[in-house]
Amino acid sequence: MKNRLEELRKEKGIRQEELAEALEVSRQTIGSLENGRYNPSIMLAFKIARYFNLKIEDIFIYEEE
Amino acid sequence: MKNRLEELRKEKGIRQEELAEALEVSRQTIGSLENGRYNPSIMLAFKIARYFNLKIEDIFIYEEE
DNA sequence: TAAAAATGGAAAGTTTACTTGACATTTTTA
């Protein structure tokens, strides 16, 4: 799964740490998502989508495997 | 988080086991999702949405806490 | 209405999403 997190965060002009605080997760979690080390839980995906005013599908791009 | 899994599955007239096979998870996973014992991973949520030809947000209803 | 099929759900184990802490590298700013 790919995602547009880094791109969207930079559009907003905020740091990983600020996004992490807004979403109530650690900075490392944001870094790990941006760099594809793992996928978000569905709860976190919902929080991210709400934060950016987008649908989950607009941020996270599902790919088989 | 609430979801419409049971409702959608019954509309299709299929058993938990059939849905489980289609999604490549165990029957217990389907049962656990339908009965709210836990939330799906985002990968499974994507598979479910694709199976029913819906958006994740049309199946899983995010609620705070 | 008895047998068969479907569902509910617990227990114990594995994997993955998360945490905190620490330190190295890269980027920005003074």
Next chain:
DNA sequence: TAAAAATGTCAAGTAAACTTTCCATTTTTA
């Protein structure tokens, strides 16, 4: 260009999403 800020990433621990196995209960069918 040196210091400060931001990011990358590892390690070790916890939590939650899965698995398989098993058995009880409910629903369907013959």
